[in-house]
Amino acid sequence: MQLTDSLKAVVFDVFGTCVDWRSGVAREVALAAARLRVAVDALDFADAWRGRYQPAMEEVRSGRRPWTILDVLHRESLDALLPKFGLGALDEAARDDLNRAWHRLDPWPDAVGGLARLKRRYVIGPMSNGNVALLVNMAKRAGIPWDVILGAETSRAYKPLPESYVRCCAMLGLAPGEVMLAAAHEDDLRAAAAAGLRTGFVARPLEFGAGRRTDDGSRGRWDVVATDFGELADRLGA
């Protein structure tokens, strides 16, 4: 049987796979710094903020901390970083607004078109560590045509914990083998495959900036390896 005969849904990692978090966050950090008349390397700030992402989620995954959505973890990381970058004077309203930079990230140029094609044949949705409000606001702004919003908040478990994948499939009423995770990160795909999902690697060579190393799809046997969402749609017959 062909993969496409049994596949019913394609779900997506979001940060890095669907949207360019680094440029988007840096753009808003630069604006906030300019208002304070402080010189900041905004890309360095974006990298430092993202650098706190896995450690913050690990507190929740480990059970040391009760379930906490990503907006709250992002805000705590932001509050910790601002003084280190000379931005400690940012007021509450500006901090809240800057934290929502993660709700306003731009999709990679091929993403919305590829998703619109995939949507004609499959149920599509995020399977992201972002919380529901973040993902809904992002999709509204960018025109991402999700059928459903799934992820850590609906599963109450952060990737790569197996429950995060399994509970998303269960909510769709599908067996894991009827669902593909598409992601630019091979550790995410490896955990999804271990939970029984099909896997699609999509290369995002610019995720961390030009010349920085990214996964290339060679570290596992993925069902599909594609250069962008258009090729993913081609390979999935959409």
Add this chain to the structure above:
Amino acid sequence: MQLTDSLKAVVFDVFGTCVDWRSGVAREVALAAARLRVAVDALDFADAWRGRYQPAMEEVRSGRRPWTILDVLHRESLDALLPKFGLGALDEAARDDLNRAWHRLDPWPDAVGGLARLKRRYVIGPMSNGNVALLVNMAKRAGIPWDVILGAETSRAYKPLPESYVRCCAMLGLAPGEVMLAAAHEDDLRAAAAAGLRTGFVARPLEFGAGRRTDDGSRGRWDVVATDFGELADRLGA
């Protein structure tokens, strides 16, 4: 301040408000009965199936039964009803298929057009006792352009429990006063209002069939009272 200045999302009761459950279920019951060559009053069957809806959910709401999604409750009710209507010979595959009649209900004629208008200005989603898979499959088939799928399964509480409404608003990152529930049922609106949501009554005089009594919007002070989703969109400036 005008209602529309503070409103960010409009969420919808689904069975009866967005879709015509009675005709849709009866259509599929009639087909299943015809295959067995059994004469059945399919509308009576639909009414009897729906009649078991509140008692089944009440077992869960009361805590006498752990969290159980609506697809499972519907299936139990179906299995109990089939022999009473002479349809006990229906096999497992046919029962599973008939249970999914609830995933294949048709929207009222004004629903999709009104929702497409509301989507331009507001986040729109179901706030339904239907489970996520049911709501996603229904929307895919009918072209309902939801931004997000919310309801009892994402809240793990059946309406009209207050948590069902409050947790949906929290997932959207919104205060209850920034969210309107639109429904054809005044008890649903009353519970939503008690939880702090705004309310929109939409009349669905044919929900239970011609000549059967339905709510008319007169039993409470709702923020908006409309005859269909087009008028709701008008009133909400969408």
